[in-house]
Amino acid sequence: MTIEASRQERNAGRIRLGMVGGGQGAFIGAVHRIAARIDDQYELVAGALSSDPERAKASALELGITRSRAYGSFEEMAKAEAARPDGIEAVAIVTPNHMHAPAAKAFLDAGIHVICDKPLTLTVDEAKELVDLVDKTGKVFAVTHNYTGYPMIRQARAMVEKGELGEIRLVQAEYPQDWLTERAETTGSKQAEWRTDPKRSGAGGCIGDIGTHAYNLACFVSGLELDELLAQLTTFVEGRQLDDDVQILMRFKGGAKGMLWASQVAVGNENGLKLRIYGTKGGLEWTQADPNYLWFTRFGEPKQLLTRGGAGAWPEAARMTRVPAGHPEGYLEGFANIYAEAARAIIAARGGGKPDADILFPTVRDGLKGMQFIEAAVASSNAGNIWTKVG
């Protein structure tokens, strides 16, 4: 439990966090809030959760933010929070892309740290302005290229850095999806609408949404700098305004080469992010669908399966790990589901009401059944392996 351990500075007090965007119905806002809660180091205390002031406030109340800190706009929030003695220390910006830059500037100017979704801005110029502002203010600024948070990605990066692969020759990255195979932006998908709208997403569709993820990951692990690229962006779905498929050849500084493919129309792919890196001495392969595994081959030796928390894990991976080897990280969510179902029962009990019929979690009777199973198994075995009634 390395991460929990490293969190014990927490009693210095949770970080007071605000959020811009992420109101009702937004997917990524909820993900940010869960992520902030997992290690108990943040407390969400303020929000401007929607560009629609009414909705912003309603969303805030639902999330337990007090009325006075449920803001109608990020400008208002930046100003008010900066003025409070107990104002937020950090803000999470989880709006569509076009709002990232103005919001980030407002909070940096107000002396507040920023955690911002990707891609950073609509244009390179805006991004450069932000870099300058961060340099000037000295504030912390994190971009949630979340795939860099996976333990085995940390391991991969460390292995490349320590020379386990020799000199890098090839970087192959891909991120196929299929959710935009048909024209979802005209049939009610809010995500699809703004992701394919150049006003809110910028000049890149697929390239901005997931191509950047693959690129960021390729650089993060390989430690290489891209020198030049040659791209073929395609819009396969008629009427769509932005690219839905990206094919890129890459030349890195130092001579490595690579290919990057990202697609939103590759039927049968959910989130097929995959990274393969090959050097003069070894090769690495990682896929997001099996994030606990890293395949490593030294040239001329059998392939090894390195696992999060397993025998071949390095400290760089271990530091990012909450559960032991062999428990996929969904383990925590499975546990959380038991807690959540129990919470529904407990809340129902508060009011003396009847719990909902679909609540489902293992009860004391299941516990008893388990004990009866153990008892019968021990008895059967002790009696020379004979059939034994259970319960």
Added chain:
Amino acid sequence: MTIEASRQERNAGRIRLGMVGGGQGAFIGAVHRIAARIDDQYELVAGALSSDPERAKASALELGITRSRAYGSFEEMAKAEAARPDGIEAVAIVTPNHMHAPAAKAFLDAGIHVICDKPLTLTVDEAKELVDLVDKTGKVFAVTHNYTGYPMIRQARAMVEKGELGEIRLVQAEYPQDWLTERAETTGSKQAEWRTDPKRSGAGGCIGDIGTHAYNLACFVSGLELDELLAQLTTFVEGRQLDDDVQILMRFKGGAKGMLWASQVAVGNENGLKLRIYGTKGGLEWTQADPNYLWFTRFGEPKQLLTRGGAGAWPEAARMTRVPAGHPEGYLEGFANIYAEAARAIIAARGGGKPDADILFPTVRDGLKGMQFIEAAVASSNAGNIWTKVG
């Protein structure tokens, strides 16, 4: 984000939670705390975190529990909390097995809901007492057979229930591990010590630790009741006091049969929990190492890969799901790691101190790099796919 949605009753106020066991160095206590935080429905406010009173208190302070509610024993805690107007509503019991029953009784008697680790107790008699007490008090009592919380396990259960497999014939369950291949209990592993000690674990070693998990899961999904079993428990490691391998034949009520294998000495297995169920019309296969997948075959048709959140997911699975299809559930932990690293930087900034050198998260510069990549890709593509400098 079904789960987040269903949590919106939360502003009724978080459930005040206490914890027994789970102090410094304990693995499962930290897991319970994270699970309780993920959906923001519990607040940990009291604890008797160790059987050693000094350590209990130190652990509580580290976790942000106020001094007055950091108890030296669970008896003291049950009594004191029951007397407070803002006392805990629920307690999580995460001690070694022998403490489950006395602690659970104390809190049920005090009118407090219980969430208890498995196996429920040391003996069947203790378990029956708890069942009676729960019936009498009407309190909520959850046992953390956590594998029942996985979305695709919910799906599997629902599919069996709705008859998709026809009449069940075979239930094959297995849970191989290898962590006790050598005599770890004499070389300093605290886990190994109490897991192999009959005084603290009861009559079953492997059968009580992981055999019960496999059994619970088999019953949960199949909906079957075990009628009788025939067991061969073995202790392979010399000097060990409890079984480290379990082989069981099972006969279920209604005629289905099954096998259960659990082992702590099967070299190369981390947590190889696997469940396979076959009926007259179809078959299901699930493995914990790939929890987002459920394999389903209708007799005479091609095998289907059902994914959490994917095209074939049923409402019973969707209800337990926080992230969309294709993001393995480790996605949230990856995100949380970015937040955790940023928190380290923010906390360092609080004191004006220098952040640690090993802090690693994507910064505004990485964001800029992403924008430069998009810009170059769009430019290259628009210019007829030519090589284009990046940055």
Added chain:
Amino acid sequence: MTIEASRQERNAGRIRLGMVGGGQGAFIGAVHRIAARIDDQYELVAGALSSDPERAKASALELGITRSRAYGSFEEMAKAEAARPDGIEAVAIVTPNHMHAPAAKAFLDAGIHVICDKPLTLTVDEAKELVDLVDKTGKVFAVTHNYTGYPMIRQARAMVEKGELGEIRLVQAEYPQDWLTERAETTGSKQAEWRTDPKRSGAGGCIGDIGTHAYNLACFVSGLELDELLAQLTTFVEGRQLDDDVQILMRFKGGAKGMLWASQVAVGNENGLKLRIYGTKGGLEWTQADPNYLWFTRFGEPKQLLTRGGAGAWPEAARMTRVPAGHPEGYLEGFANIYAEAARAIIAARGGGKPDADILFPTVRDGLKGMQFIEAAVASSNAGNIWTKVG
């Protein structure tokens, strides 16, 4: 190409082979014939291919056996072939089980080597008689427990023998299928008919058909002798005369334990033969569906993927290998399909006839296309990576 090399004694002359059983419509006879041809060491020259004399002769002619050596019964064949100066040296017996013993005896008595399908006989007594007869006659007698022929199974056996796993503790074998999920024996499947008929299959159904395969493989690789077993044989399909599911606990001499599961009603399993062996120092896993791979873990080290012909392959595996690493063994069949399609065209050309419309193989035009592709690729690359027309 180790095997080809070792075959170079072949010009000593191919072994003259006869066959009993395996006429029109029989699956396993054709498999034996292909197996005998692959290394060009046998020539099929005589046959008693069916218990129906007419059909036996027709089948023989179809296979290119001359009329005078197309026999109506195995008795006749044994006698006649023994009398010929160019009589068969070996016979392959591929009948239903009940014919194995009488046929084998007839040929051994006639001084002819025997290759016999499994299970060996209907009863243990018959099997013992055969053992004695083999000892007396000194003839070669091979039983086609074909899974022992896989290169990675040879490797596994060698690794166990050399102590790579330490002392063996656990042997887990399974062989699930689903082809008898419904009552196929009454709906025209010839295979299903005799496999479920005690007169032709003996006392075991699933246990005799595939349980023996799993058992043979477990012993072959582990080198262990089974001491005692405890079995639960079940007939799930109503009206069926023999078992269709087998669950067995095993105790080996020396203290190892194991489980064996074989089933013909496990929906979704085609031929799920799998063997896992665990010792004090390491573990091995192999599945027939991926026969080119062997998973090996030394306790406390990362799992290794050993591949047929790959970096970690031992001589015992290499000796059984025809194609290099990374070509699954279906590679040869893929090649053979090209040859077979070309043969259809060549045979059609013989008679000046028109080849069938469905013949499909790469032609000289496909070869040209390949050259144009290479040419364009080289040209594009040499010109600085520009778009280049193909063809």
Added chain:
Amino acid sequence: MTIEASRQERNAGRIRLGMVGGGQGAFIGAVHRIAARIDDQYELVAGALSSDPERAKASALELGITRSRAYGSFEEMAKAEAARPDGIEAVAIVTPNHMHAPAAKAFLDAGIHVICDKPLTLTVDEAKELVDLVDKTGKVFAVTHNYTGYPMIRQARAMVEKGELGEIRLVQAEYPQDWLTERAETTGSKQAEWRTDPKRSGAGGCIGDIGTHAYNLACFVSGLELDELLAQLTTFVEGRQLDDDVQILMRFKGGAKGMLWASQVAVGNENGLKLRIYGTKGGLEWTQADPNYLWFTRFGEPKQLLTRGGAGAWPEAARMTRVPAGHPEGYLEGFANIYAEAARAIIAARGGGKPDADILFPTVRDGLKGMQFIEAAVASSNAGNIWTKVG
């Protein structure tokens, strides 16, 4: 056993086959010979097996070719065989690339069908000449793009053709290997020598050896014609004369796009040929390492695993299939290994000699053990599942 069935025209007489190249130590020649034998439709009767006349003759004798048809050159062979009444009907050309064109021309001119390895020739002009000559002579000419022979590739092609994928948008092909990661051509690998020598391989290294395979397969399955390409060929290993890595963007006629990656320096890849095709309605994925499987997704439905011979197999695949579903095609080779080991014993018995100590195949004693296992299992089960001694 569809293929065996379709071979029953064989008794029209085997096709008399000659071979050019493929002498001692050559890998691909042996593969061609096995492929030709599997279905028993060819008989190898003549050969010019090496460019070194002595070696050519020695190799031929080893393969059982009579002395008079063991030729020192292909020119001599073409002339002599054309003159014989029982001359070869077809020739297999398995030399390095530069010999393909002259040899093919000689045999076509002599009225002999040709089966030729890929790539077809050294240059496009040579390839065009061959096309013209085939048109003029009307002879059969097969190029062994062997991957087109896999049953599931036939299935994939048929599915695309029948519109199961809708209109094709994307064709992603890759073929990574690692055998040329270091400079093997200077350390004694014959393969590596000629593969990296422009005189014998032509202008393409990796592109000619495996890039063409990936390209051929992409066209075969998709049914598309390539319009233009943009290539980046790289030589990573210093001193090497030809490319060892290939990255290509592709534009097909009709608007589909694609990427092709082939590499001989991607450490950890043996023969990673993979094809993915996506259309408006569905997607397909196939990898050569698991050739019996084809993944198919209809947009909006769960992914299906189609297996060779399984429930979802089409006639186009079934026609190319020799063994039932679930037996990987290595099944035949496994069987052949048993036959080969038995042959060693039989040949040793011929001379009354002692068989080699390393001969290993299941004997009559293993057959007896199998019977004892069945007997014990039936007895244990019949006696109410009790422990029963074996043997």
